[in-house]
Amino acid sequence: MTGLLDGKALAARMQSEMAAEVAQLQTQYGRSPGLAVLMVGDNPASAAYVRNKEQACERVGIASYGQHFPAETTQPTLEAAIQQLNQDDRVDGILVQLPLPDHLDSVALLNQIDPNKDADGLHPTNLGRLLRGEPGLQSCTPAGSMRLMQEYGLSFKGKQAVVVGRSILVGKPLALMLLAEDATVTIAHSRTPDLATVTRSADILVAAVGRTHLITGDMVKPGAVVIDVGINRVVNPETGKGRLVGDVDFDSVQPVAEWITPVPGGIGPMTVTMLLHNTVWSYRQRMIG
Ligand SMILES: NC(=O)c1ccc[n+]([C@@H]2O[C@H](COP(=O)([O-])OP(=O)(O)OC[C@H]3O[C@@H](n4cnc5c(N)ncnc54)[C@H](OP(=O)(O)O)[C@@H]3O)[C@@H](O)[C@H]2O)c1
Structure with a gap:
């Protein structure tokens, strides 16, 4: 039975906890x-x-x-x-x-x-801190992906992780975060030959590409954790209405994976939540030290 990594639910809970924390900070x-x-x-x-x-x-x-x-x-x-x-x-x-x-x-x-106000964690100083394993503001989408997996008690130590996509916004920082948790990490990209062979080696597979349904069921190792970061808008030619889909073909991957994030309702809400988290974290650093 495949489990759904419910980013929407976790984001709602984290935001309500943050609301209480912010009210207390405001008073103090x-x-x-x-x-x-x-x-x-x-x-x-x-x-x-x-x-x-x-x-x-x-x-x-x-x-x-x-x-x-x-x-x-x-x-x-x-x-x-x-x-x-x-x-x-x-x-x-x-x-x-x-x-x-x-x-x-x-x-x-x-x-x-x-x-120290870099809420998106993209300043070279913060990317450098991440590279060195020092505390600092971290890029919201990768940090949200890690937080979601941690919430479900998923382990990283000794696991093979494959991150598809090497952007400074998502792929590279997420690879560093997985490495810091003792995963063995491979980064794939548009020049990776035979992507399916690489993705099939993954216990944890992250798609951060921006290509609708790039990852299909035959590219996934049975029992893998699949994190779909992609957000792609597809338009129904008959109705003209748009909807959001990920980089992962949910229907063919869900029966193979052990855990999977939906799109929407997976990494998107976690990204916004980590932005709020970063803002509160900066506030605490600046006010309390
Ligand atoms: N959920 C969220 O909150 C959230 C936040 C940020 C981004 N996103 C979404 O995540 C996706 C990626 O965002 P991004 O900013 O990282 O995009 P990006 O800067 O365009 O990077 C895309 C990466 O995918 C690689 N790639 C492209 N085609 C590929 C292929 N056929 N096979 C393997 N790799 C391929 C590229 O390789 P090269 O380096 O070789 O070109 C590049 O490294 C987008 O859909 C974006 O909308 C979602």
């Missing part, structure tokens, strides 16, 4: 944690993600200091906005919603964020 220190999400342009998917993050902040009592800039905003204007937020004592977390319009240099912008 006289202010709530604050998060600033910077968005540039009108990408509808980004706008939905930002709304989602702001609603989650509201649920747990984190103050939002979001700023929305027009698509033609220049690099110096955004850098100045980040510098201002770095200095703003009400703000504990800063996040730049990606992707940015083509004329902007996202890496240079992310590097402007104070590493």
